[in-house]
Amino acid sequence: MSSSALPAAAAPNEAAPATEVTTSGGRRGRRVTATAASLIGVVPFGLLVTFFLAIPTLVVIIGSFLDADNRFTLANVRGLADDVVLQAYWRSIWISAVTAVVGALLGALVAHAVSTAVEGGVLRRVITAACGVLAQFGGVTLAFAFLATFGFTGFVTVWLQNTFGVDPYGAGGWLTDTPGLLLVYSYFQIPLMVIVFLPALDGLRPQWREATETLGGSTVAYWRHVAGPILLPSFLGGMLLLFANAFSAYATAKALISQGSPIVPLKIDAAISGEVISGQDNIAKAMALGMVVVVAVVLWLYARLQRRTSAWLR
Amino acid sequence: MAAVTGGTRPGSLGRRRRRRQAVQRWVVVAVTGVFFLLPLIAMVEFTTRAPSGSGRTLDVWRTLADVGRLSEQYPDLLDGVTASAGLVVLTVLLMLVLLVPTMIWVRLRLPWLRRPMEFACLLPLTVPAIVLVVGLAPVYAWVAYFLGPSSLTLCFAYTVLVLPYAYRAIDTGLSAIDVRTLSEAARSLGAGWFTVIARVVLPNIRSAVLSASFLSVALVLGEFTVANLLSRTNVQVAINLLGKRDPSISVAVSLTSLVIAFLLLLVLSLAGVRRRSRGPRRRPDQTVLAATPVQEIS
């Protein structure tokens, strides 16, 4: 095998249907029945998704077009154009994008460090287990832990003040503002990336690297022509997951920044659980619909980017 | 075929690289480790703070360690733990039985379904749980009607919540191997689809399946919102109630649940490793893989 064979292999998946369809037209009838038969294979999963995902999502989507008396209205969706709401979307997207990029890069770095360890070794097992847990850690307790660490009276803050005379709060309460959210979100984003990206790194065979070296390729060449193209789709996929993960997170943010609902999930929470202003349930649904749309757009961009980069890497 | 022997006979280049990797590894692990440990240390510090403000005490942990009295005073806690244990098993099972084969199947037979499926699997992350519950409510009215109000029925919703993470992990694993060639080879040797999925593809994405299971276990053990809003119980709901008694205890139990989840995953990873070392003969098919160009990447 040669290293040059590999990048070519990184053809975009979109090509797959085309190759599948190259059978002659006369067999089309059989093909359709074969596809129909194939569809049976996805029925069990489809049922679960229909009942526990599609229906709930549809309830939300339909609800966003209804008023309090269940009559059709566009008022809820129009409410999304409000300045404060748009700002919340913008900030949500920005925070999610930044933590997705930073989390994916750092997560990939850690994952790579872990992947070079002996498979089945203690270090690797401890780190993957820890990442699994931390990836799902959040909420009031995480916010509390960060306040106790980096907060106004947090022990790292106090230590910095006492040891170096540095006051991290000279510029204001950063932890309970956007920078704080970025830091706290990294706490679950990085481990999540580690755990979803590790299988991709495990797929790299050491033999490929040795083959590259045997053929005189440098480390840079290996990453550029061999590992990169193979890992990139998974990397982008991981980044997409991280984006969505940060986009929908709210419990931690709620505990840390309870004022003004600066991000969309907090706005939704306030609309649905708020006890001060009534009749906002369907506005909450409209905001959720907006979130679905944002993620759909990001997914579309991701699909395009993936196609573009695979062409570029070739 | 350097691939076959290369792994076992590292050249001097490889050795130097390996040393460099080891250094890199420990630097990365140490730096990130500090960041990840600091907040946990803060939690430990808080729970061991003596009431007077100076000095340390283990009173909080002693209260927690007294499991007998705790479960007597808080029967809810035991209910929650049992429910969560059942939910972990059911959710991971459902995920493995429904998602994994379907993903392999879609890759092999219905590639045009991949993007829609990827979007569907991201959906649970686009609708915040607080809103999703509104939509789940009518479905759960049916579920309660047929299966009763048991907390274990949450496993359906949890399987859906797990999808974004499990999908990503398994997709990554599938991308790293050549599913099509593997399955065609197996098919040409007379294997049925079940054999292809269960005995040919699955062993090759073990690490991915393990990642997916890890995330599922951790998610189920950490899930609070849906269970709470549907008035079901699980360990987080019980902990939340217990934590109302005393702030130090609430932080201590959260920390404990993290540690327990961590240990559980560690044991799970051991199980994964043991299964592999039992079957070293599987190794050859990976060597075959290494020799064939990877075609299906995305």
Added chain:
Amino acid sequence: MRSTRTSRRRGVSLAAVAAGLAAVAACSPPSSSSSSTSNSGSGGASAATATSAQDLGGLSALETAANKEGALNVIALPPDWANYGAILDAFKKKYPQIKVTSAQPDASSKDEINAANTLKGQPNAPDVFDLGQAVAASNTAVFAPYKVATWNDIPDNLKDASGTWVNDYGGAMSIGYNAKVVPAPATVADLLKPAYKGKVALNGDPTAAGAAFSGVVMASLGNGGSADDISKGVDFFKQLKAAGNFLPVDPTPATIKAGQTPVVIDWDYLNVAQGKSLAGTNIDWKEVVPQNAVLASYYVQAINKGAPHPAAARLWEEFLYSDQGQNLWLAGGARPVRLEAMTKAGTVDKTALAALPKLTGTPVILTQEQSDKAAAFLKDNWSKSIG
């Protein structure tokens, strides 16, 4: 080939959407039908419509019916809120046959209504509510009217004439503070001083949480505003933020105990309870109701119309409005609705009464109209000023 493929795909997705829609439409009936089946068990049918214990043949008949049901679902009752921990314990002790399930202790008033809708017809739906006035006012349709035995002791302005809802306990907005860390504030404006830098937290977002909403109204009263004009309150928090004193953290007992939120604006009974639980520690938690900014408010009791345990729900109300229940609220620093009548009758817990926080000035209680107006103002201005 491509085109047939895409059209097939479109066909499939259309079919999926159609099937989904059909399923959604088909989904509603069983929930309502199952609610009627689960309600009609073990003598509950008559209890579900009873508007007083007399309807069922007196308190002992109600107790029998409730014991038969054997369960009670309460919601949004944190044990450290208005002494609910002790109240629940006392109820369990008095009626050991009734298994009390306390769900969602952190839930907002709105969440209680949401739960009643979400869990409609299911055995774990809430039986009774403890709600903020605003939420109660807009959801009377889900309440079952009921008049407790002590109904006549409750002042007329604190109950609905038909018994659909009844006020239960109230308090005044206060400033809780750690006396070891900050000086005692006397007025709201004191909080702008540098001594409170990065230390002042409000219990929630005022556009969502009732307590925080009242906190803004209190700040308005203390800064020259009135019940009709809360803009002064919003301005105050804007200044507080500009001074770097406002901490946007959601305060919890843990953040208070860890010293992260040394000043918390919240109901006086919550700050009193906080002080009690921190007694003997290095945190000296005190509360003050600021001068001439006494904003008082009552919470509301109501029974869920679709309560899965209608008799137990009614028994719980009887318990809450009995002398024992009222004195338990009082012991938690809250002012129970029968306080005046009980003081007159001499059945009040005198030590608990004496321990109530002092109020200087006339308490202001917002009318529904004023409250709606204030809420609308906050909706338009809070995020802009603070976010």
